């Protein structure tokens with residue numbers, strides 16, 4: 001018997017109008033651990049406090065951040081960027097903006113990422129990768145709610161909620177001297193931990209069914225059943241790449257199986273593989 005979702009996925013009401021990928025239209029949260037996470041996200045969403053989302057790569061941190069933004073009633077944009085892409089040389093202008101002629105790097109808009117997220121939410125992925133000097137500046141902006149654009153003599157008020165994400169333990173980064181202690185303390189009050197997929201086994205089959213459904217629809221195929229043996233293989237796998245890996249496995253299985261029931265050989269996973 002294929003598994004059934006015992007709770008409908010949480011859909012994003014405006015999904016058809018917004019530019020989210022097909023993948024980001026719903027949050028499948030069935031396991032008790034992810035339901036708990038959703039309850040905490042629901043409780044924290046309406047506030048303005050910055051939040052720190054911890055979790056391995058591919059667990060769904062950005063999707064959760066989008067969910068929080070949608071439930072925060074903040075009218076501005078959800079702006080997502082990875083701290084790893086911020087250049088040490090031009091990072092300040094990229095993040096906080098610059099006045100005309102002050103910045104020769106050419107990257108980003110004048111308003112900077114903070115300006116783009118004004119009234120909305122800035123999702124900063126892998127915050128531990130932010131250059132050290134910018135960490136302190138980020139803290140100052142969060143505390144004062146104003147930015148000094150590069151080359152500006154006056155501060156500009158900004159209303160941005162920061163949702164930071166990290167796949168590494170920031171306490172260890174602080175201990176190692178690579179992450180600012182005060183910024184860590186500032187972010188610590190609103191922490192959310194996204195458990196790895198192997199720690200919320202109850203989500204695996206509902207997610208697999210969900211991905212089968214959306215990819216079959218996209219490819220114009222009938223949704224194939226997920227065979228019992230395939231279900232067992234999916235539940236036993238360690239999923240080092242978490243939900244992103246599961247989606248890729250299901251997408252590929254669908255291409256291999258076509259309309260046939262999904263069997264273990266379509267998953268191309270080794271039983272008990274530790275990753």
Ligand SMILES: Nc1ncnc2c1ncn2[C@@H]1O[C@H](COP(=O)(O)OP(=O)(O)OP(=O)(O)O)[C@@H](O)[C@H]1O
Pocket residue numbers: 023024025026027028029055056057058059060061062063064125167207243244247
């Ligand atoms: N609960 C879920 N329901 C539906 N889709 C999910 C869920 N969790 C994750 N996904 C999908 O899995 C993929 C990975 O999610 P996302 O990019 O949010 O992870 P992440 O933790 O931010 O990854 P990274 O750390 O690598 O940036 C996306 O395609 C996302 O839509």
